[in-house]
Amino acid sequence: MEAGGLRGDDPVVDSIVRANQAIMxxxxxxxxxxxxxxxxxxxxALVALSEQGPCQLxxxxxxxxxxxxxxxxxxxxxxxxxxIDRTRxxxxxxxxxxxxxxxxxxxxxxxxxxxxxxVAVLLxxxxxxxxxxxxxxxxxxxxxxxxRPAGAGRWPVQSGAN
Numbered sequence: 001m002e003a004g005g006l007r008g009d010d011p012v013v014d015s016i017v018r019a020n021q022a023i024m025x026x027x028x029x030x031x032x033x034x035x036x037x038x039x040x041x042x043x044x045a046l047v048a049l050s051e052q053g054p055c056q057l058x059x060x061x062x063x064x065x066x067x068x069x070x071x072x073x074x075x076x077x078x079x080x081x082x083x084i085d086r087t088r089x090x091x092x093x094x095x096x097x098x099x100x101x102x103x104x105x106x107x108x109x110x111x112x113x114x115x116x117x118x119v120a121v122l123l124x125x126x127x128x129x130x131x132x133x134x135x136x137x138x139x140x141x142x143x144x145x146x147x148r149p150a151g152a153g154r155w156p157v158q159s160g161a162n
Contacts, residue, residue, distance in 0.1 A: 016141070024040070026115065026118055026119070027040060027043075027115060028040045029118075030111050030114040030115040030118060031043045031111050033114055034107060034110045034111045034114060035107055035111075037081060038081065038083070038107065041064075041074065042074055042077065042078055042083075043107075043108075043111060044064060045060060045064060045071070045074055045075070045078065045084075046078070046083060046084070046100060046104050046107060046108050047108055048060055048063045048064055049084065049098060049099065049100050049104070050100060050104075050105065050108045053099070054097045054098060054099035055097065055098060056089075056095055056096065056097060056098070057071055057072060057075065057096060057098060058071075060075070060098055075098060078104070082101055082103050082104075083100065083101055083103055083104035083107060084098055084099065084100055084101060084104055085098070085099050085100075085101055086098055087099070
């Protein structure tokens with residue numbers, strides 16, 4: 001990509017950035033409609049736990065691309081909200097394992113369903129021919145993001161959970 005695309009004068013890049021901002025707003029709205037005291041970042045932590053299962057704090061921090069102290073503070077809040085549990089590892093009692101509570105699992109499911117419904121309602125007004133092209137183009141973009149070179153940044157791409 002030419003440097004000009006980074007300055008805001010590339011209509012494709014600008015369109016994708018605007019779409020991403022709109023999708024993030026939809027995601028945040030979906031979280032807040034289900035549970036107003038949970039942030040989008042906290043929801044991402046719940047999704048990461050949902051996808052990878054019980055794990056240690058360092059693994060969750062890595063999956064989210066945040067430092068351990070940030071993950072610790074976030075988990076403290078999610079424990080207080082009753083959405084995750086901290087338990088001692090069965091073999092190494094020094095290790096703490098994080099897992100979703102039933103309420104956390106329900107929140108992940110409910111938000112995902114709300115997002116899917118909101119997107120379906122929005123897309124329902126488009127003609128099938130436009131949807132076919134959109135699916136193809138979004139699949140290409142998703143493939144580029146998922147298969148980008150190592151070290152290019154990390155944002156977990158959720159496959160059906162979101």
